[in-house]
Amino acid sequence: MASKIALVTGASRGLGKDSALQLAKKGFDIILTYQTKKEFADEVVKDIESIGQKAFALSLDISTTLGFDQFTSEVKEILDSQLGSAKLDALVNNAGIGINESFETTTEETLDAMTNMHFKGPYFLSQKLLPLLNDGSSIVNTSSGLARWSYGGYSAYGPMKAAVDSLSRYMALELGVRKIRVNSVAPGAIETDFGGGVLRDVAEFNQQLASQTALGRVGLPDDIGSVVAFLCSNESKWINGQRVEVTGGFNL
Secondary structure (H helix, E strand, O other), X not given: OOOEEEEEOOOOOHHHHHHHHHHHHOOEEEEEEEOOOHHHHHHXXXXXXXXXXXXXXXXXXXXXXXXXXXXXXXXXXXXXXXXXXXXXXXXXXXXXXXXXXXXXXXXXXHHHHHHHHHHHHHHHHHHHHHHHEEEEEEEEEEOOHHHOOOOOOEOOOHHHHHHHHHHHHHHHHHHHHHOOEEEEXXXXXXXXXXXXXXXXXXXXXXXXXXXXXXXXXXXXXXXXXXXXXXXXXXXXXXXXXXXXXXXXXXXX
């Protein structure tokens, strides 16, 4: 039986990397993207291959649509030449970076960058890839706990993730005719290099957020990747148009 195929953006590190690995463990072949860290992406490819699945890494700048046509052609080439003319069974729109800047000092350029990266990019990339998605496939958009609660310095980031939650519902409604499911995953505080790795590296901040979490700790990438893989699999076949918050019970 042929493997299913997932495309995961921003999978050279952090949540995207763990999502790709968890999907591979569920039997998916993976096309993953990176922006600048090719060496990291190549290591993820090796890790996936060691699990027994095929993996391919492509460069993608999610913050501009200018390269989307070329990227889509590259994905199709891999599907045709390496994966037996198959189509994608899952798309994980994960790529992005965070920024911590006060509302008072946030510039128009910064807001535009967040909009392009976290909303416009996933919007139009998903649109471009629709012909390469199988009917009955799954799309998972990465949101954030910051779409539900407010934390100082994220006025240019949190609202974009709230927009992603709304977009996921609209996509689920309109793509339902093809039986394509669309959900968003909203991680809470996770120990990665997000925001410069402050949560991972500053013990006081880590403990502060852990104290506000019902399960008594902050999250790890492994806490998120398994949920993404679940939402891409047939195990979640009746979950659609939902925002799934994965925070260990933060700010309940």
